Amino acid sequence: MHHYHRLQELLNTHPVGAPKSEEFIEILKILFRPDEIELALLLDFKLKKANEIAKQAGISQYEVMQRFEAMADRGVILAKRVEGEPAYALLPNYPGLFEYPIMRGGDSDTQARLAELWQAYYMKHMAAELSLANPPWLRVLPAEEALTEDFEILPFEIASQMMAKTKKIALANCPCRLTEKKCSKPIDVCLSFDGAADFLAERGIAREISLDEAREVLKRAEEAGLVHTGSNNRNNLLFICNCCPCCCHMLRLVTEHNYPNGLAKSSYLARIDAPECIGCGICAEERCPVKAIEMIEDIAVLNNDRCIGCGLCVSKCPTNAISLVKRDDYEFPPETVRELSDRVARNKETKRGK
Structure with missing residues (x-):
């Protein structure tokens, strides 16, 4: 199964839901870069410390933090400190993946494409899920x-x-x-x-x-x-x-x-x-x-x-x-x-x- 489809299934385990659709897969491809998706799949909705993720991924904690900090800066994952150490978690669709990247702004073409995809996804699938x-x-x-x-x-x-x-x-x-x-x-x-x-x-x-x-x-x-x-x-x-x-x-x-x-x-x-x-x-x-x-x-x-x-x-x-x-x-x-x-x-x- 494609990594982005696996991420959709993981996000759909949250009570908010993330129904499968072509539009949502396209959204995930915009939000998560190809070299980030495998690491993102190591997260869940509970904060996980960077050193634990590094052991699981088989890479250095420094590299884990570099990748995840970049994702957090774009508003596509959550970043906090747990017991003084950096920790990360997935965000649900609401509040999170929909709001934060749009709030942050950025390249106008990318923002316009995200807006188009979220509108279609909401109308076809997400409104019914939220209801x-x-x-x-x-x-x-x-x-x-x-x-x-x-x-x-x-x-x-x-x-x-x-x-x-x-x-x-x-x-x-x-x-x-x-x-x-x-x-x-x-x-x-x-x-x-x-x-x-x-x-x-x-x-x-x-x-x-x-x-x-x-x-x-x-x-x-x-x-x-x-x-x-x-x-x-x-x-x-x-x-x-x-x-x-x-x-x-x-x-x-x-x-x-x-x-x-x-x-x-x-x-x-x-x-x-x-x-x-x-x-x-x-x-x-x-x-x-x-x-x-x-x-x-x-x-x-x-x-x-x-x-x-x-x-x-x-x-x-x-x-x-x-x-x-x-x-x-x-x-x-x-x-x-x-x-x-x-x-x-x-x-x-x-x-x-x-």
């Missing part, structure tokens, strides 16, 4: 301007409070809007935290920013009508994306691919006070990313089943006719990313075994 995740990989974080003290606010749903718990924050460009180019929404709005931020900032894929700067990113995103989404766990967010419905892969599971549970909704639901509605249509036409609001006889009407609880409609209603209320059927997210991954993997196996 299998139960619980979903991402969850909606409500716009903070829309939250009030009328009820208990879950601390893990307040993006700025979650960011305040982190030690490092990095900012990068949105790979979805860079590849799709379907709208003019802000691009520099992708936030990563702690270990991910360390790696991305060290490799020049993102830049380190302060908490105050990160809060401004959230405000700018809300103003532009972007949905805050983050990893679907309660502790230690890996990242916060700010998503548009036309470009962003995860939000498009709902808006384009008809997977209503492809994204975990927030614990909130919009509520419209009809007597206060003046029929301006801002909520339906400009602010709701999932078309959960429609104008009926000049009054905004909400489809509860479609509402994701992002709060973007609330923040721009000129008469305060819209508010957020608590959902009755909210499901709490897993505590950690590990628990999330384990549950997704178990549920995928159960679903495929039927």
Whole structure:
């Protein structure tokens, strides 16, 4: 079997998945050079020290580090230090192989080809694969301007409070809007935290920013009508994306691919006070990313089943006719990313075994 096909099979063992396709093999050929692929096949998704890899490969640790550091600089593998020693691991498709090389940028022709291949791969295979995740990989974080003290606010749903718990924050460009180019929404709005931020900032894929700067990113995103989404766990967010419905892969599971549970909704639901509605249509036409609001006889009407609880409609209603209320059927997210991954993997196996 060709080395690139073996790498695809290895990447497909991750709970995120990496379905086989011609497009994905072409992506791997762009990301991994022919002289790197055999070494990459010695990795898995757990960090492995360079000296262990060197013994396995039968080459010097220096040569291992040279090859893997070059790959890490391009954002195609993860590099960290374990017990003071360099260590490396494979990256899943999301977040990882799709985002990091696009965020980093580079030769325009190569970037354009990657964008073309990822678009085709997402449409043909990856969207369906991502939709299998139960619980979903991402969850909606409500716009903070829309939250009030009328009820208990879950601390893990307040993006700025979650960011305040982190030690490092990095900012990068949105790979979805860079590849799709379907709208003019802000691009520099992708936030990563702690270990991910360390790696991305060290490799020049993102830049380190302060908490105050990160809060401004959230405000700018809300103003532009972007949905805050983050990893679907309660502790230690890996990242916060700010998503548009036309470009962003995860939000498009709902808006384009008809997977209503492809994204975990927030614990909130919009509520419209009809007597206060003046029929301006801002909520339906400009602010709701999932078309959960429609104008009926000049009054905004909400489809509860479609509402994701992002709060973007609330923040721009000129008469305060819209508010957020608590959902009755909210499901709490897993505590950690590990628990999330384990549950997704178990549920995928159960679903495929039927």
